[in-house]
Amino acid sequence: MRVADFDYFLPEELIAQKPVYPRDISRLMVVDRKKGTIEHRIFKEVVGYLHPGDVLVLNNTRVLPARLFGIKKDSGARIEVVLLKRLSMSRWEALVKPGKRVKPGTTIIFGDGELTAETVTMTESGGRILHFSYQGVFEDILHRLGKMPLPPYIKSELDDQERYQTVYASREGSAAAPTAGLHFTTELLDKISSSGVQICHVLLHVGLGTFRPVKVSEIEEHKMHAEYYEIEEKSANIIQNAVAEGRRVIAVGTTSVRTLETVMQEHGKIIPTSGWTDIFIYPGYEFKVVNGLITNFHLPKSTLLMLVSAFLGKDLTMKAYETAVKEKYRFFSFGDAMLIL
Structure with a gap:
């Protein structure tokens, strides 16, 4: 299957x-998989499409202020670093820019020198392994020096950094927000819960895959970067019971989908577990847990668009995107949403 087919x-x-x-108040496109119909709503109207007994699954990861600006110790050249994955107490996998200036052995200084990083090695995907030196608590320093790692297509800084967090974000560790959840307010979630919908959480820390384009020409050749996930006992039981009883499980975001499809065991059980997932969902995949999806509009030729196409069907997905462009929906992280049922 060609990547170009998802452009x-x-x-x-x-x-x-x-x-x-x-x-x-963002816009909401509602797509019916069986009927092939497309409706145009406002996001807060999503409650009207959810039924008592449905389970709504949210990813409660929280974005780190993982974007750091420093200088090379030897030359003073400006270096941008985005932290992606913590490997130990002092080592991180990171993206660096400009990469050609950051070779193994390079030392980067942040702030007034309270944080420094030595480049240990390069990764296969073009990133760097950095060893940090500091006094005190790393997270405290990061919150003082770091900024939100907004995607490169967003050209301006946020007035309110919390606007790149979901209102239910609680487990810090992501390099990017699970953006489908950005549309929810606390009041809307309360209204959904009051309508008889069960709300539960899973965790997936969004990492390198968000930043990397698909560089191969055939989908099957692409390798996803592993991301850390967890599902606790309460959520596992809620979702397991819904699956067993034939009730709908509606995932908020592709990260929730990937977590849910990862944790379903071969014997049809969902158990409390954690680990690293590199699951790649594209057309032809048979979903084991998810019956509905709330998602944003994704980049052309991205793995996220391929996942949506697997769930909705490629032809209907591309029709929905063509409609979204025609109707001037807003795209990507701060854009509008799609509900697929």
């Missing part, structure tokens, strides 16, 4: 640069 035309002006306020 589409997107005018640059439709790439959302700022989030809307309040969160739940």
Whole structure:
């Protein structure tokens, strides 16, 4: 299956640069998989499409202020670092820019020198392994010096850094937000819960895969970067019971989908577990848990668009995206949403 088949035309002006306020007044495209119909709503109207007994699954990861700006010790050249994965107390996998200036042995200084990093090695994907030196608590220093690692297509800084966090974010560790969840307010979640929908959480720390384009020509040749996930006993039981009873499990975001499809065991059971997943979902995949999906509009030729195509069907997905462009929906992280049922 060709990666080029998942391309589409997107005018640059439709790439959302700022989030809307309040969160739940973004637009919502509702797509019915069986009927092939497309409706246009406001996100807060999502409650009308959820039924008592449904399970809504949220990814409660929290984004680290993982974007750091430093200088090379030997030359003073400006270096940008985005932390992706913690390997030990002092070692991280990271993206660096410009990469050609950061070779093994390079030392980068951040702030007034309270944080330094030595480049240990390069990774296969073009990143770096950095060894940090500091006094005190690393997370405290990171919160003082770091900024939100916004995607490169967003050109301006956020006025409110919390707007790149979901209202239910609680487990810090992501290099990017699970953006489908950015549309929810606390009030909307309360309304959904009051309607008889069960809400539960899983965890997937969003990592390198968010930043890396698919570089192969055939989908089957692409290798996903592993990301850390967890599902606790309460959520495992809620989701297991819904699957057993034939009730709908609706995932908020592709990260929740990947977690749910990872934790389903071969014997059809979901148990409390944690680990690293590199599951790659593309057309032809048979879903074992997820019956509905809330997601944003994704980049052309991305693994996220391929996952949506696996769930919705490629033809209907591309029709929905063509409609979204025609109707001037807002795209990507701060854009509008799609509900697929």
